[in-house]
Amino acid sequence: MVAPFQIIAERLGEMGFYNFFVPWIITAAVIWGLLKKSNMFESSGLNAVLSLYV
Numbered sequence: 001m002v003a004p005f006q007i008i009a010e011r012l013g014e015m016g017f018y019n020f021f022v023p024w025i026i027t028a029a030v031i032w033g034l035l036k037k038s039n040m041f042e043s044s045g046l047n048a049v050l051s052l053y054v
Helices: 006-017 018-038 044-053
Strands: none
Touching: 006 018
C-alpha cells in the first residue's frame, strides 16, 4: 500500500514543484534574511520611500 504522502510528493514532482517553487522559496528566504540582518526594515528612510508609493 502506498502512503498518501508519497502520492502527494509524486504529484508535486510531476507538476514541477521541485524545479520551480522550492528554489524560489530558498532564494526568497535568503534575500529576506539579508534584508532583515541589514536592519533595512527599521530605518526611517525605507518607511518614507514606502509611504510615497502607497
